[in-house]
Amino acid sequence: MNSECTKIALIQMHCGPEPEKNFSRAIEFIREAAAKGAQIVCLPELFRSQYFCQTEDHKNFDLAEEIPGKSTSALGEVARETGAVIIASLFEKRSAGVYHNTAAIIGADGKLIGTRLESAFAGTNGTRKRRA
Numbered sequence: 001m002n003s004e005c006t007k008i009a010l011i012q013m014h015c016g017p018e019p020e021k022n023f024s025r026a027i028e029f030i031r032e033a034a035a036k037g038a039q040i041v042c043l044p045e046l047f048r049s050q051y052f053c054q055t056e057d058h059k060n061f062d063l064a065e066e067i068p069g070k071s072t073s074a075l076g077e078v079a080r081e082t083g084a085v086i087i088a089s090l091f092e093k094r095s096a097g098v099y100h101n102t103a104a105i106i107g108a109d110g111k112l113i114g115t116r117l118e119s120a121f122a123g124t125n126g127t128r129k130r131r132a
Contacts, residue, residue: 013029027075030084
């Protein structure tokens with residue numbers, strides 16, 4: 001393989017109603033992709049749950065998490081183990097009432113490199129923001 005090429009894996013997976021099962025499956029896919037030479041692994045949008053952004057249902061706010069947090073920490077361990085950069089879309093709770101569909105970028109060393117915020121949920125104006 002040409003050393004100037006970067007191998008990227010785009011993960012497609014069924015996401016069910018159980019976030020921990022989805023998370024475990026995603027980790028399996030990351031390990032499999034890295035074993036096949038992927039240097040960057042991109043997970044599906046909001047992969048921890050079934051995609052819920054078409055409608056506003058307040059029970060979905062229970063799925064939100066802090067970044068950095070439990071998911072980015074666990075994905076950091078997998079990134080460090082596999083040597084792959086991971087891009088993971090997570091439902092972030094930044095503060096009371098402030099939620100984002102956030103892409104967390106985790107380096108091959110396991111450290112959170114940065115995030116990209118997207119506010120395009122039901123009832124929002126679709127603005128997008130970047131946070132380093």
